[in-house]
Amino acid sequence: MELRRFKARDGREVILRTPRWSDLDDMLDFINSLVEEGADINICQPYTREEEAEWLANLLASMEKGERISVVAEVEGHVIGHVEIRIGRCYESHTGVLGIAVKRGYRDRGIGTELMRMAEELARERGLGIITLAVFSTNSRAIHVYEKLGYRVVGRVERGIYKDGRYIDKLLMAKEVEETS
Numbered sequence: 001m002e003l004r005r006f007k008a009r010d011g012r013e014v015i016l017r018t019p020r021w022s023d024l025d026d027m028l029d030f031i032n033s034l035v036e037e038g039a040d041i042n043i044c045q046p047y048t049r050e051e052e053a054e055w056l057a058n059l060l061a062s063m064e065k066g067e068r069i070s071v072v073a074e075v076e077g078h079v080i081g082h083v084e085i086r087i088g089r090c091y092e093s094h095t096g097v098l099g100i101a102v103k104r105g106y107r108d109r110g111i112g113t114e115l116m117r118m119a120e121e122l123a124r125e126r127g128l129g130i131i132t133l134a135v136f137s138t139n140s141r142a143i144h145v146y147e148k149l150g151y152r153v154v155g156r157v158e159r160g161i162y163k164d165g166r167y168i169d170k171l172l173m174a175k176e177v178e179e180t181s
């Protein structure tokens with residue numbers, strides 16, 4: 001389902017929409033490109049097509065069940081970005097945990113910011129009050145985007161990440177998207 005269209009800073013048209021099964025090969029290429037560049041996300045092994053198919057099947061099923069919000073960004077017919085919010089269960093059902101990535105070559109064009117805004121809008125529609133996320137403390141671009149959108153650092157796990165032979169702090173950030181009091 002198409003959600004929104006806009007022009008990226010480089011003039012290219014971006015479509016924000018929900019993911020579908022036919023995105024499998026794009027999603028596989030996308031995740032493995034992030035692994036290959038060593039992006040600051042907590043995935044360190046390339047996915048096989050079977051593993052990615054299982055991941056996508058789970059994603060689509062959990063969206064159906066209302067457990068996840070997921071939006072992809074499409075440029076020139078290919079998925080180049082993804083944001084998801086995993087909705088909490090039980091006493092955390094007013095909260096969600098966000099994850100986002102935009103493919104190398106498409107960054108710094110405003111796409112990540114628009115994906116975040118879209119996810120937040122859908123979260124609000126679903127009645128979520130709080131969105132949290134975790135980020136490597138060295139990921140200054142991601143932190144810039146999150147702070148710009150009103151997320152604040154609410155916690156720090158010192159040396160919570162071990163990557164390429166060194167420890168990095170993991171930051172927990174949160175934003176109240178709807179009055180919770």
Ligand SMILES: CC(C)(COP(=O)(O)OP(=O)(O)OC[C@H]1O[C@@H](n2cnc3c(N)ncnc32)[C@H](O)[C@@H]1OP(=O)(O)O)[C@@H](O)C(=O)NCCC(=O)NCCS
Pocket residue numbers: 039040041100101102103106107108109110111112113114134135136139140141142144145148
């Ligand atoms: C983080 C990420 C999702 C942001 O998406 P994006 O499409 O690049 O984001 P945008 O283009 O909307 O915004 C990027 C902003 O960061 C700024 N920026 C770029 N490099 C920066 C840096 N090293 N330090 C601080 N800010 C930086 C840009 O100037 C821009 O700011 P502006 O909107 O105020 O002008 C994307 O870069 C990405 O996928 N990175 C790799 C995976 C990742 O880190 N995911 C997040 C894990 S928590």
